[in-house]
Amino acid sequence: MATRTSQAKQTGTPAAAQPKAHDFARPYTTVDVVIFTVLDDGLKVLLVQRPLNQGEPCPGKWALPGGFVDVELDSDLMACARRKLLEKTAVRSPYLEQLGSWGSATRDPRGWSATHAYFALIPAADLALAKGANAADVDWFQVDHLLQRPRLAFDHSEILQAAVERLRNKVEYTSLPAFLLAEPFTLPQLQKTYEIVLGRAVDKSGFRTRMLAADFLEEIGFVESPSNRPPMGYRLKDRSGPVIFPRTFSPRGGS
Amino acid sequence: MATRTSQAKQTGTPAAAQPKAHDFARPYTTVDVVIFTVLDDGLKVLLVQRPLNQGEPCPGKWALPGGFVDVELDSDLMACARRKLLEKTAVRSPYLEQLGSWGSATRDPRGWSATHAYFALIPAADLALAKGANAADVDWFQVDHLLQRPRLAFDHSEILQAAVERLRNKVEYTSLPAFLLAEPFTLPQLQKTYEIVLGRAVDKSGFRTRMLAADFLEEIGFVESPSNRPPMGYRLKDRSGPVIFPRTFSPRGGS
DNA sequence: GAAATAGTGTCTATGAGACACTATGCT
DNA sequence: AGCATAGTGTCTCATAGACACTATTTC
Structure with missing residues (x-):
């Protein structure tokens, strides 16, 4: 029981002479942020184009802004989400809410990974200042178009859909x-x-x-x-x- | 912007001669399940007592059932949650819903960890059969008592509180x-x-x-x-x- | 005064809450 | 018959939706 491969964390039985379970293979941990704004009479979401470098998954595809949790920089998941948001938009205090998590063996070709998804609401006006921070590979997309034909990297179309559902519901x-x-x-x-x-x-x-x-x-x-x-x-x-x-x-x- | 330490995954800038970001330190990934039932006219939750072994965090404290994601066994997060639930209750097809995730540098003394929390509803009647599977260090607790004085391991009191809120809300x-x-x-x-x-x-x-x-x-x-x-x-x-x-x-x- | 936008008044159908009632079986 | 539980009928009052109205500005 309670050991090895699987658990060890919350098991009742003494684990005896087993290697510590948490030395086993660990999934990647990432955070992705669905950033919404209303611009030109439409609901928009911010996307980032993935790099074309060799070895990068989904090269050239559009994706939600996000990336690996940095155990040095990020004190918790929310802080990590806020950091990602700040990097892309220069917005500091948006509305930010946890959306859910997606994790599986196959969602990222590099291996078992789990992403913690957040969604943010920011006023389009706050972005004028941020333009400088926005790289060429960042852009706003009409949500409706993205939902009609989902072509995002990884499982990001699914995450986007969940975010829009949650948003529309809560509204x-x-x-x-x-x-x-x-x-x-x-x-x-x-x-x-x-x-x-x-x-x-x-x-x-x-x-x-x-x-x-x-x-x-x-x-x-x-x-x-x-x-x-x-x-x-x-x-x-x-x-x-x-x-x-x-x-x-x-x-x-x-x- | 957009580089190094932190990301590399969804960054616009070519990562050039950097070590791959996903070779950096990875947080632990766990799943915890808040299992509810109604028993003796009260809302109950299933808890597991943590082992007393040396090196185990929160020894002797009561905790939510859960543990590390096993990249071999678990195809995705939900499957992991289902496995944990099956191990503790022998219930196969409960209502199971994702609750949210909690991750920080400090929630587990072993290091940066993120848990994906689920909550489950099971009929008390289904448990009779499962009694065999229930170890001595597993028991049902009255939710109200636990909320009044939160004494669970890790941040599990916080997770339990969120689960109860979500449940009461949805009901x-x-x-x-x-x-x-x-x-x-x-x-x-x-x-x-x-x-x-x-x-x-x-x-x-x-x-x-x-x-x-x-x-x-x-x-x-x-x-x-x-x-x-x-x-x-x-x-x-x-x-x-x-x-x-x-x-x-x-x-x-x-x- | 006309046009355009901001803001208010009013009418009505719906349906939830409250509670009194009827139905059916057991002893 | 009486009780306990299951199940139904009905009345009322709040309110959301619809839409017509008034108010304040610019030209």
Whole structure:
């Protein structure tokens, strides 16, 4: 029992004269980040083109930004994700949430590997500054196109799909889209963001009632807009996470 | 940017004459499983006592069942979780869902490690058979007690807490508790299970309407009960996963 | 004043919660 | 008959969706 090959960690039986289990072959440990933004009226995701070098897997294919956990640099998984994000976007404090993990013997040709996937939301406006940091092999892609024909490296298409599902789901009952906007933002802007992510229109009146009832916005004064009546600007009362609404958005609650 | 120590995997820059990044130090990769059941009118979780051997971390403490991924045995993470579950409970086809991952330099004294946590639901009835497989250092613990004073090995108290939160959350809007019952079960039994997991009573009429409207149950004929009017027995139409209800349970939906 | 956008009022159908009721079997 | 459990009917009130309305600015 409890030994060797498999476990040893949480086994009841004394392990006797076995080599320590944790000296056995270890899978690779990586972190990948699905970075979303709303740009040009569309939901976009950041991808990185894989190098063409010999020995690199999936050469030339587009992939999620990510890579190996660095046991020297990264104190934990989240820190590693934040580092990857910072390297690619120069954004420091995005919304960042763990998505799940994917691990198998075959997902990376180099051997058994497990990746810890995160997803991030960043305002497109924050990127202007970061342009310098963006290399030529980094670009934003329309999410819808990527879902229609999945061609990403490794199992990244699958991970992307899971991220979009999670995002779309949560948007139905949380204030997540607010993290896709730079402050101050207006309610019409926020509504537009919801509509872009959800892929459908939502009623203005209901939307406003809902947002204000959730009590997560703070008025910041009127904001100048390209034309017409000046809208109220808002910021988040608490940037540490989204608010959860009591009910869902969908038109007919139907099962 | 984008080089060395850290990545190399998804970096734009040709890695030139660097040692391959994946030859660097690798974290340990483990899987832990939070196994729930409902037993004696309480929500229980399965724990394993850690061995007392020298060199083993957290000797004598109770921990979630789990251990190192075995790159020979385990084709993927889920398979690893299923294996751990089978080893401890002899249950083959439980409800099994990924919970998240926890990884840091310090969570295991042996070094940088990342665990992939899963949670499982099994009917207590299925365990009778498994008793043989259960070693002396395995036992069921009342979840509420463990949450009140967290004393588990490693960061397992944190993982358990996350699992309970996820479970309680999902129970509000899914048919998950059905996976805690052996078939056939009755609606009163199912209701009881909901109440135990949620920690509060739910209205009978509303409960039944809801369950039947969700159309995930199949009548299996009347079932003998200890007394009185015989209830209808049901089984799941689809054991592959829970149904999601359109709305939540909570009394006042209020925000 | 017209146009365009921001923001509010109001009506209604739905459906969940609450609770009273009926049904069926056991002793 | 009486009790205990299984199962149903019904009333009400909150609210989400729909949509019509008002408000404030620019030209």
